[in-house]
Amino acid sequence: MNAAAFAVNLAATAGAALVVMLAAFAVGLRTGRHRGVDVAWGLAFTAIALTGYALSANYGGGAGGGLRRALATALVVVWGLRLAAHIARRGRGAPEDPRYARMLARAPAGRRTAYALRKVYLLQAAIAWFVSLPVQAAQYLPDPPGAVVWAGVLLWAFGLCFEAVGDHQLARFRADPANRGRVMDRGLWAWTRHPNYFGDACVWWGLFLLAADAPVGWACIGGPLLMTWLLAFGSGRPMLERQLAAGKPGWAEYAARTSSFLPRPPRRRVRTGGADGA
Structure with missing residues (x-):
């Protein structure tokens, strides 16, 4: 594994997760409901996998490692998109998720927006990035499955x-x-x-x-x-x-x-x- 390339990858995938969650945050502010972050959860994993796939093109394909790289990416994308689509269908037209309503009720007075950004969106972006570390590593391994x-x-x-x-x-x-x-x-x-x-x-x-x-x-x-x-x-x-x-x-x-x-x-x-x- 090329350590320098993998370090760049880690930064880029963190950025990809952040972009997805910030977009979801903007939608949540506009609609007044933050349950859409559950849809963004699956999409964040998908964005991380696709970003890693693009950046690992020159590092994860040697000696048959291209198949492992493709597998790691495809499996995350299939899982993430299925989950996002399922949650989107289930939540269409529904009110705020009681979990997020209770969480945001604890926000300090006048700081509900910042509290939602930190506790709901940024936290989930960080978790998605961390959970995805094995997938990112697999994309950079050169050996065949x-x-x-x-x-x-x-x-x-x-x-x-x-x-x-x-x-x-x-x-x-x-x-x-x-x-x-x-x-x-x-x-x-x-x-x-x-x-x-x-x-x-x-x-x-x-x-x-x-x-x-x-x-x-x-x-x-x-x-x-x-x-x-x-x-x-x-x-x-x-x-x-x-x-x-x-x-x-x-x-x-x-x-x-x-x-x-x-x-x-x-x-x-x-x-x-x-x-x-x-």
């Missing part, structure tokens, strides 16, 4: 399918008026309360494996670790579950029988005198 890389592709594919199927199942469930106010506990949602978050974690561990056959890849292991922590213990599952527990009848029973993150067969259904989440 080996068994570890292909294992990463398989894990990525599994995670993407798991996430996409879970999203599709939930969308169909919500589209049925008979399910209004009920907890989704069917399909993959019977095995884990968050198929989309689990799938995301698998995607990023798969992408990490694209660089894991080189020492620089292991130096970037913080990327998938951070993504997994955010999904399972940070701003993902805990924040969403607090919201659901407060306003979704049947949630407590569903949570008691369903794994919080890693898929497993549901526990035996326990009926109570309250509302049924099925």
Whole structure:
């Protein structure tokens, strides 16, 4: 790996993530809603991957490394665009996301705009850049893909399918008026309360494996670790579950029988005198 070229790449990809998030910030100010940052999340990863692909053209293609470089880029772009499109469709015409409404309610008086920029947009730009480090490293590795890389592709594919199927199942469930106010506990949602978050974690561990056959890849292991922590213990599952527990009848029973993150067969259904989440 050319260290000087990779350093330039790191600066450029940080700039790409920043541009995407600043554009999303401008849209959020104009609409008065900041939920669009979730669409920009997938687009920021896509911009980082495409920027790295362009800059690594003269450094990541030697001795068959061009295939690894192309794989790393394509897998991120497919994941990022699918996620952005899904969230855009889901949020069309919706009011502000309660997570961001609560966050911005804590902003100091008269500083809501600066607080939103710092806590919502700039933070997510930095996280996207950091999580993407294994992909950026893979784009600069000159060796052709080996068994570890292909294992990463398989894990990525599994995670993407798991996430996409879970999203599709939930969308169909919500589209049925008979399910209004009920907890989704069917399909993959019977095995884990968050198929989309689990799938995301698998995607990023798969992408990490694209660089894991080189020492620089292991130096970037913080990327998938951070993504997994955010999904399972940070701003993902805990924040969403607090919201659901407060306003979704049947949630407590569903949570008691369903794994919080890693898929497993549901526990035996326990009926109570309250509302049924099925």
